[in-house]
Amino acid sequence: MKKTLCMLLCIGMAAAMCACSPGEKKAGDAPKKTEGESKGLIGITTSMYTNEGLTIMCDTIKEKVEEEGYQAVIKDANLDQAQQTKDVEDFISQGAKLIIVEAxxxxxxxxxxxxxxxADIPVLSVNQVLGDDLLELVVGSVTSDNYTAGYEVGQEVAKELGGKGKVCILTYDVAFVCRERGDGFKAAMAENEGIEVLEVFDGVCTEDAAMKKTEDWLQQYPDVTAIFGNNSNCGVGIAAAVRSAGKTDDILVANVDGLSGDIRNMEDGALDITAVYPMKELAAEAADKAVEVLKTGKCGEDPRLKFSLCTIDDLDTYKEYWGIE
Incomplete structure (x- = not known):
């Protein structure tokens, strides 16, 4: 019994000495987080994580909020709104502090x-364009000027065609970000009496679907002179079909996004005109807005960032932007 008591006293003294060692926290020191500890969960859900631009956006936001001490999880809905809603439900059940949605x-x-x-959880909308009724449901929104991007691409297409030609258009109106691009492009076409829009086909935003529809158009409209796609995936698919048909010199290919795949296609002569999405800038803006919401519960105005028109003359600038050798 005495030996046991002696041993306990020794342990207590050793613990007291450790508690007073110079390397330990003193009263008033900020507590250091242990490994795995965080300020809370930030949920990020995107429509298509495999899209290069959305990958950059999600990863940038994740990195930024993790620097602030939060845990961030990215979920890919793969263009399935029902899945995205389920992902949001999962984030809510996990007690997320903020949910960031690219719808x-x-x-x-x-x-x-x-x-x-x-659930009283703030939600930040990024990239996607929303109607006024939905904007009332979010703490903030970060988007770009997609209508002007589509319009300026359309103007350049009309210029290259000399104001005369036959055009096919791929749209994806369920996503307002793509709808605005298509609306802008169609407005530019309407300003040119010599340009005939052969067909506007809605519901396409993937590479495979765009390639298949373009192949159909090349059979149906052998005299088509220009084809427009609403995003990078469409641009890549259209370019592949036109290239395969040996018509890169006969058909003008245009799109909006200007991601690295588009720039490579332009270098190869398979894409003629694009509007480059300021995705790096939007990613940084969205990350800053997320941190602002976490700190203040509020968010500044939507920046509506501007795209940059890109033709072969601007190729080197955007090769550098995307880090293409």
């Missing part, structure tokens, strides 16, 4: 926003 469907995402509101 699949500009209308269908409403139920996900309402779930966040009901």
């Amino acid at each position: 699949c469907d500009s209308v269908g995402v409403k139920s996900a926003f309402e779930l966040c509101n009901k």
